[in-house]
Amino acid sequence: MQKKIIYLKDTDSTQQDRVNDFYTLFSNELRDTNLIEQASVVRIADMGLYEKGVAVKILPENIVYTGLKNTDVKKIIEETIKGNKVIKESLYEKKSKQMRAVLKNCGYIDPESLEDYLAAGGYKALAKVLLEMKPEQVVEELKKSGLRGRGGAGYPTWMKWNFARGMNSPEKYVICNGDEGDPGAYMDRSVLEGDPHSVLEGMIIAGYTIGSSKGYFYIRAEYPLAVERVQKAIDQAVEAGLLGNNILGSNYSFELEIRLGAGAFVCGEETALIASIEGKRGTPHPRPPYPSVKGLWEKPTIINNVETLANIPQLIFGGGAKFASIGTEKSKGTKVFALTGKVKNSGLVEVPMGITIREIIFDIGGGILNNRSIKAVQTGGPSGGVIPQEFLDTPVDYENLGKLGSIMGSGGMIAIDETDCLVDLAKFYLKFCVDESCGKCAPCRLGGYQLLHLLEKISEGKGEMEDLDKLKKISYAMQKASLCGLGQSASNPVFSTIRYFEEEYKKHIIEKKCPAGKCKALIYFKILPPKCKKCGLCFKNCPSAAILGSREAGYVIDPIKCVKCGLCFDVCKFKAVTKE
Amino acid sequence: MKKDRLQADLEGLVKKWKSKKGNLIMILHSIENIYGYVPRDTSLKLSRLLDVPLARIYEVITFYNYFKLEPPGKHNVSVCMGTACYLRDASSLIEEVEKILHIKEGQTTKDSMFHFDVVRCLGCCGLAPVMMIDEKVYGKVKKNEVADILSKYVKEEE
Numbered sequence: 001m002q003k004k005i006i007y008l009k010d011t012d013s014t015q016q017d018r019v020n021d022f023y024t025l026f027s028n029e030l031r032d033t034n035l036i037e038q039a040s041v042v043r044i045a046d047m048g049l050y051e052k053g054v055a056v057k058i059l060p061e062n063i064v065y066t067g068l069k070n071t072d073v074k075k076i077i078e079e080t081i082k083g084n085k086v087i088k089e090s091l092y093e094k095k096s097k098q099m100r101a102v103l104k105n106c107g108y109i110d111p112e113s114l115e116d117y118l119a120a121g122g123y124k125a126l127a128k129v130l131l132e133m134k135p136e137q138v139v140e141e142l143k144k145s146g147l148r149g150r151g152g153a154g155y156p157t158w159m160k161w162n163f164a165r166g167m168n169s170p171e172k173y174v175i176c177n178g179d180e181g182d183p184g185a186y187m188d189r190s191v192l193e194g195d196p197h198s199v200l201e202g203m204i205i206a207g208y209t210i211g212s213s214k215g216y217f218y219i220r221a222e223y224p225l226a227v228e229r230v231q232k233a234i235d236q237a238v239e240a241g242l243l244g245n246n247i248l249g250s251n252y253s254f255e256l257e258i259r260l261g262a263g264a265f266v267c268g269e270e271t272a273l274i275a276s277i278e279g280k281r282g283t284p285h286p287r288p289p290y291p292s293v294k295g296l297w298e299k300p301t302i303i304n305n306v307e308t309l310a311n312i313p314q315l316i317f318g319g320g321a322k323f324a325s326i327g328t329e330k331s332k333g334t335k336v337f338a339l340t341g342k343v344k345n346s347g348l349v350e351v352p353m354g355i356t357i358r359e360i361i362f363d364i365g366g367g368i369l370n371n372r373s374i375k376a377v378q379t380g381g382p383s384g385g386v387i388p389q390e391f392l393d394t395p396v397d398y399e400n401l402g403k404l405g406s407i408m409g410s411g412g413m414i415a416i417d418e419t420d421c422l423v424d425l426a427k428f429y430l431k432f433c434v435d436e437s438c439g440k441c442a443p444c445r446l447g448g449y450q451l452l453h454l455l456e457k458i459s460e461g462k463g464e465m466e467d468l469d470k471l472k473k474i475s476y477a478m479q480k481a482s483l484c485g486l487g488q489s490a491s492n493p494v495f496s497t498i499r500y501f502e503e504e505y506k507k508h509i510i511e512k513k514c515p516a517g518k519c520k521a522l523i524y525f526k527i528l529p530p531k532c533k534k535c536g537l538c539f540k541n542c543p544s545a546a547i548l549g550s551r552e553a554g555y556v557i558d559p560i561k562c563v564k565c566g567l568c569f570d571v572c573k574f575k576a577v578t579k580e
Numbered sequence: 581m582k583k584d585r586l587q588a589d590l591e592g593l594v595k596k597w598k599s600k601k602g603n604l605i606m607i608l609h610s611i612e613n614i615y616g617y618v619p620r621d622t623s624l625k626l627s628r629l630l631d632v633p634l635a636r637i638y639e640v641i642t643f644y645n646y647f648k649l650e651p652p653g654k655h656n657v658s659v660c661m662g663t664a665c666y667l668r669d670a671s672s673l674i675e676e677v678e679k680i681l682h683i684k685e686g687q688t689t690k691d692s693m694f695h696f697d698v699v700r701c702l703g704c705c706g707l708a709p710v711m712m713i714d715e716k717v718y719g720k721v722k723k724n725e726v727a728d729i730l731s732k733y734v735k736e737e738e
Contacts, residue, residue: 046623113707161651168719180703181700181701182661182701182702183661183663183664183666183700183701184662184663184664184705185705186703186704186705187700189703200632221609221646222702223703224704232706248636259602259606260605260606260609262605262608262609262644262645262646262647263644263645263700264643264644264645265700272663276605278601278602278641279601279602279603279604279605279606279640280602281640281643282641282643282644283643297601331608338705340664340705340706340708341663341664341667342667345705345707346664346708347706378663381663412663414663414664414667416667420667421694428666429663432700438643
């Protein structure tokens with residue numbers, strides 16, 4: 001009989017000591033029943049389950065029990081280890097709300113092995129397209145599927161492809177947009193690093209559909225591993241006859257090259273990206289003409305996001321109708337989110353469209369760190385907005401997020417708790433867009449700077465009530481008058497935080513207080529005499545000699561000298577220093 | 581000696597890319613990879629070899645954050661200030677690094693040992709807050725660990 005392994009983990013975040021008690025219980029029980037030779041217990045760091053009590057996973061059968069009590073130990077050893085029976089009452093039934101489609105290969109196959117990708121069903125869609133389908137049929141499948149661009153704007157992919165297909169030009173281009181610049185989003189990186197061939201396959205299919213013989217990968221230079229793996233994938237594909245002349249014996253030929261980004265957020269915008277591939281400054285230009293009419297080197301071009309392209313192979317292979325069976329009425333398929341911020345389990349999650357934000361944050365993300373309460377969720381990165389906690393039950397799709405004043409964006413999802421200040425958050429995002437504005441058009445270049453200036457004024461306690469109106473006015477002007485998506489959406493974080501959290505702004509302006517205690521100019525440190533043990537630790541650590549007093553008399557903070565570094569707050573062992 | 585190598589490298593690079601359209605950024609990437617920055621005389625030579633005005637080259641170098649005109653420090657310290665890191669208090673790491681190295685972001689220490697940058701998302705949001713020294717990423721860094729991490733690189737030199 002194969003030796004069994006019992007993985008043990010306390011999946012509750014609060015009572016970490018229990019796991020050792022259970023370890024002892026299991027070990028003793030195994031010893032008492034003379035089963036040490038048949039099974040061993042291992043304490044593990046993570047089981048992928050959270051807040052399910054003490055849990056064990058028994059290998060090789062892969063039986064998972066959760067919510068265990070001390071009395072269950074004997075039963076498990078007796079029935080499952082000895083008797084090979086499953087205890088139904090404790091059995092954990094997997095009800096994961098995630099659905100892996102784009103990420104299905106990531107972490108499961110060797111990204112540097114073409115054989116692995118082929119074994120996982122790779123390039124079957126390409127063969128189907130090249131040998132059995134006409135370009136119109138591919139467009140038809142895409143139309144049926146309802147796939148929309150995953151880069152942010154949600155433009156129907158079939159329309160983009162169909163425009164470019166209809167253009168009469170001997171030269172056309174396919175570009176994969178891997179310039180993932182949103183801080184807090186890294187799904188494109190994961191796909192490029194974890195499953196580069198799926199994107200390659202998507203691009204070749206795109207090339208065939210629009211009648212292009214040349215494609216470019218545009219990848220951030222900050223992702224060296226992604227660049228390396230994509231290059232390797234291209235080389236492997238060329239060698240295997242999946243790229244180059246007469247692919248798979250058909251009369252279709254296609255080649256691919258990598259171009260590197262160089263650290264400019266605006267290059268995620270398609271016209272700026274094209275300028276960058278052409279070797280110029282990445283400044284956008286007005287549309288129309290759209291790239292599908294006049295793009296790279298003035299030729300018809302389609303630009304698709306990494307995640308969109310990674311969706312293509314399985315969509316074609318399974319058929320558009322199957323793809324469309326997942327999701328909401330207007331948003332189909334799955335979406336990968338980069339769940340970060342104040343959530344317990346941060347990471348990439350892939351969910352079907354239509355799942356609620358609450359399900360993502362609480363059921364998948366495990367809730368908020370330190371069991372604080374959630375204040376809002378930010379989606380869409382610097383171009384997105386905040387969604388306050390009362391709308392957490394909204395199903396996620398392009399339309400719903402738009403209605404709430406945010407966007408799907410590339411899929412950043414950031415949980416914000418009560419200790420985060422929304423004025424500060426708006427300032428953070430705006431600073432990003434001001435830094436990254438290319439400077440070509442005035443509304444974005446000047447408007448962003450003025451907005452930032454106003455927000456700084458408010459967070460320093462110098463705000464006035466009319467500043468709120470100014471913020472709204474400038475935001476509106478930027479939305480309407482900026483040249484490209486960056487400027488048009490740069491004011492979104494300001495707009496949406498004012499829309500839902502105007503009270504918080506007013507507290508900063510009228511009461512000169514930051515309820516979350518983030519805005520340094522508006523917080524005051526105080527020592528509470530009843531809690532103070534007069535240890536003098538704060539006195540010793542203060543860098544600006546702002547703490548006065550002695551071991552006998554106790555200590556006070558001089559608000560004029562205080563530089564608000566928070567060191568006294570951090571070092572106090574008795575929570576006698578308060579921040580307000 | 582170094583100049584000869586530079587010349588040879590550059591000619592090789594230009595040869596490799598000359599026939600391709602939109603080659604400037606890719607060539608600059610290669611130069612940056614070799615030297616850690618784009619030296620002015622290299623740009624001058626490049627301008628002659630490619631027959632592109634120097635202004636066009638500088639226009640591109642100064643637009644993109646990735647290209648630098650100054651030589652970097654021996655070790656490059658970057659603290660990530662992407663959203664996830666920002667929310668998990670990366671700003672305290674920045675203060676700490678600045679305090680220890682006595683430089684501000686974008687500067688190099690007097691002994692050229694460390695160059696310090698605040699960067700956008702390094703793509704390790706799950707590990708926030710993150711700092712990176714050269715190619716090594718340090719995740720879930722606490723303020724009081726910064727000194728330890730930096731001192732490793734100082735010791736290495738000694």
